[in-house]
Amino acid sequence: MKVEVELGGTYIYDYGGRLHSLDLPEGATVENALDALGIKERIYIVIIRNGKAAKPEDELHDGDRLVVFPPIGGG
Amino acid sequence: MTQETYELYRYLNRSIPRLDSEQKVRGELKYLTDVYPEGMLHGYVLRSTVAHARILEISTEEAERAPGIRAVLTYKDIPGINGYGAIVPEIPVLAYERVRYYGEPLALIAADSMEQAKAAAEMIKVRLEPLPAVLDVDEAMAEKVKIHDKGNVARHTVVKRGDVSKAEAQAHLVLERTYRTPMQKHMFIEPEGGYAYVDGSGVVHVLAGGQSPYRDKLQISRVLGISPEMIRVKNYPTGGAFGGKDDATVQIHLALLAYRTRKPVRLAWTREESGIAGYHRTASKITIRTAVDREGRLLSNSAKIVLDSGAYQSFGPTILDVSIETINGPYRVPSYLIDAYLVYTNNGIASAFRGFGAPESNFAIESMMNELAAELGIDPVEIRLRNILRTGEEGPFGNVIRNSAGLEEALNRARSSGIWRRANGSGWIKEGVGVAVAIKGVGFGTLPDYPSAAVEVIPEGKVRVMFTNPDYGQGVITGIAQLAAERLQIPVSEIEVINADTMHSPDTGSSSASRTTLTAGSAVVQAIDEALSKLRVEAASSFGASSSEVQYSGGRFMYRDRSVTIYELARRLRQKGRSLRFEATFEVPRYPEPVEGTLEVPHMMYMYGVALVRAGVDALLGKVNVKEVEFYADIGNVINPSIASGQVEGGVVQGLGYATIEEYRYSDDGRPLNINFTTYVVPTARDSPEMYVEFVKSYDELGPYGAKGVGEIGIIPVGAALAEAVYRATGKRIRDLPITPWKLV
Numbered sequence: 001m002k003v004e005v006e007l008g009g010t011y012i013y014d015y016g017g018r019l020h021s022l023d024l025p026e027g028a029t030v031e032n033a034l035d036a037l038g039i040k041e042r043i044y045i046v047i048i049r050n051g052k053a054a055k056p057e058d059e060l061h062d063g064d065r066l067v068v069f070p071p072i073g074g075g
Numbered sequence: 076m077t078q079e080t081y082e083l084y085r086y087l088n089r090s091i092p093r094l095d096s097e098q099k100v101r102g103e104l105k106y107l108t109d110v111y112p113e114g115m116l117h118g119y120v121l122r123s124t125v126a127h128a129r130i131l132e133i134s135t136e137e138a139e140r141a142p143g144i145r146a147v148l149t150y151k152d153i154p155g156i157n158g159y160g161a162i163v164p165e166i167p168v169l170a171y172e173r174v175r176y177y178g179e180p181l182a183l184i185a186a187d188s189m190e191q192a193k194a195a196a197e198m199i200k201v202r203l204e205p206l207p208a209v210l211d212v213d214e215a216m217a218e219k220v221k222i223h224d225k226g227n228v229a230r231h232t233v234v235k236r237g238d239v240s241k242a243e244a245q246a247h248l249v250l251e252r253t254y255r256t257p258m259q260k261h262m263f264i265e266p267e268g269g270y271a272y273v274d275g276s277g278v279v280h281v282l283a284g285g286q287s288p289y290r291d292k293l294q295i296s297r298v299l300g301i302s303p304e305m306i307r308v309k310n311y312p313t314g315g316a317f318g319g320k321d322d323a324t325v326q327i328h329l330a331l332l333a334y335r336t337r338k339p340v341r342l343a344w345t346r347e348e349s350g351i352a353g354y355h356r357t358a359s360k361i362t363i364r365t366a367v368d369r370e371g372r373l374l375s376n377s378a379k380i381v382l383d384s385g386a387y388q389s390f391g392p393t394i395l396d397v398s399i400e401t402i403n404g405p406y407r408v409p410s411y412l413i414d415a416y417l418v419y420t421n422n423g424i425a426s427a428f429r430g431f432g433a434p435e436s437n438f439a440i441e442s443m444m445n446e447l448a449a450e451l452g453i454d455p456v457e458i459r460l461r462n463i464l465r466t467g468e469e470g471p472f473g474n475v476i477r478n479s480a481g482l483e484e485a486l487n488r489a490r491s492s493g494i495w496r497r498a499n500g501s502g503w504i505k506e507g508v509g510v511a512v513a514i515k516g517v518g519f520g521t522l523p524d525y526p527s528a529a530v531e532v533i534p535e536g537k538v539r540v541m542f543t544n545p546d547y548g549q550g551v552i553t554g555i556a557q558l559a560a561e562r563l564q565i566p567v568s569e570i571e572v573i574n575a576d577t578m579h580s581p582d583t584g585s586s587s588a589s590r591t592t593l594t595a596g597s598a599v600v601q602a603i604d605e606a607l608s609k610l611r612v613e614a615a616s617s618f619g620a621s622s623s624e625v626q627y628s629g630g631r632f633m634y635r636d637r638s639v640t641i642y643e644l645a646r647r648l649r650q651k652g653r654s655l656r657f658e659a660t661f662e663v664p665r666y667p668e669p670v671e672g673t674l675e676v677p678h679m680m681y682m683y684g685v686a687l688v689r690a691g692v693d694a695l696l697g698k699v700n701v702k703e704v705e706f707y708a709d710i711g712n713v714i715n716p717s718i719a720s721g722q723v724e725g726g727v728v729q730g731l732g733y734a735t736i737e738e739y740r741y742s743d744d745g746r747p748l749n750i751n752f753t754t755y756v757v758p759t760a761r762d763s764p765e766m767y768v769e770f771v772k773s774y775d776e777l778g779p780y781g782a783k784g785v786g787e788i789g790i791i792p793v794g795a796a797l798a799e800a801v802y803r804a805t806g807k808r809i810r811d812l813p814i815t816p817w818k819l820v
Binding site: 006008009010012018043044046048051052053067069070071072073074075 | 161162163164287289290293294296297303321390392393394396397427430431432433516518519520521522523525527581582584585587588660662667668669674675787
């Protein structure tokens, strides 16, 4: 299945750009998507799936859109 | 909702009293440092008394055996990661290998009494090998002494557009100047503090003054090495913050001590401890070279921005971003070259402070605009009107200026002000009026931002609104309650707010970046819409009608001659065992792609301000006396004019302190010199000048009911406006704040 991922904040520079398109097996979780991108952080991280807060263990579905970023603040 | 309905609001544009003011005035509201839990232990932090050193030994054996001592912790006792920091987790929770600033925490103690804790601290054996303290950014950039192994430049970004050299070659005038601004302390009334305990389920509760409960929670989780689900953070009420409690202060230390001892622990910094170990505003050194044509139109702008981050970064990268974004002002700048550095020194830790990065850059660009106007013989308001970006124009960073009409209106109001005619010095008292303009993004720019909020309809006749942006005195609770009342069309007295508690509310993010009205306001409005949508279905069902046939007004659903209140519907839902809680997440509109090398440039929403400052200068003593300030601002639709004016006035006074008397200083060996209200003087109400604040009519459709933000705009342009007033009074240009008497005589 296809999952679109947008990275934000420092992750853009740490993990190869802002937009990523992942091809994941059925039943894959958010954690699998993070692994595919090389993101090891599991605590200090914000994950938004289709506009709502999500957790690493949440199952993904074809066409899901993830936004993933560290919970930094700006000004 | 459109601007045409501006006058129709029942609960907006109204200066209702703050909902928590009576409790505060009566002294009934307990701040979190006012709480002394039963059976509590006293927390204490042993700190470094040198600014830069290699750690050879920290031995705690004797201290651990001292009477009344329940825990002595060093870096070896941290279960998870020994690092925190809002952006880069590089700040040691407890120092190891090296100390990089005076006051850096070395050990934590929990004891039955504070006396026992302090006595035990004396017993901890600390051996440090001193290293040279690097306190100057130029010295740091020379890299002769490395503060971090990776080097002393924490971050370096170059942002450019067009051909600056070509623009300068064609220019009528090119001016180059260097401007400096000092470190500034927040000096909130309540120093950093709070308490923590572990409940019977093993959940660690941390109740401490702060600005970002969910970020605190994740930072604690990372250090304790336990799930965030096992941590609760509450930040309300907080006695002032101004950015100084945005990154973690006492929260992680509290959690460590409570987690280790399984006892309630109180940890509250003294005023002096806050002065030593609390955060401060970045000092800046900005060299700016600006080219204009004969009519004063900007052709190019080159800037070398150097910000002093202190020993660690905290919010440094985004502070640098804001300084980059604001160094061109709200102006049309065809070509620019911005070379920006965030530099480590041994000067404590610089972090967020009201407007972060903007007051620093604003002093440079707005002083430059005043110098250009003087050189060209153009009125200082006129030169700005010739250069400001109008709605629909492309901004300096590829963004479209969506809504800047308010700035032009504010400048026109400033031009026609009577203040210009009131500068009448006599004898050795010289008077002048200065002007400066401010632009500041609302929210986090291109950073993703998904604030969530919840509402709960209580059958007994209240609507509970829950969000996590802490109210630390800025009036958030009241403003959001007004928005909720407007959406629900019920009196504000029926709104009950639960603020800044991760146990009750989803994550709305921090109170920072003038974002709370936009983020919490929008999320609450969406949550209310969700509630009304669900209740409408229930009402329609009870009426035997379709949802579209049901009308809503004033807390009541109606169909033909029948009606039912939201509270009665909630009672029915409760009887059915259904949830009365409704949540929503707001996606903050943003440009998705940051300018290369930045994290958050540009913003989609900006607020604007124009400051006029009239000041008298005693030519014999050099004393500056600010007589009056006029401030014209575009903050979008104004939810509560009294609170919004208070925010601007507070910002202006804080800006006047920054511009005249405040400067956080270190000794040559890196020891903080002014750490309390005796040695670090801030303006009080008595020092406040006459002030006039006016909000120009404005409406931004991205904000809730057209609102933008207000918290930071007041402080930003004050320094440059005052420097210009002083120039006009005395003929002396001051390019480094604060404007102290010895710079004028």
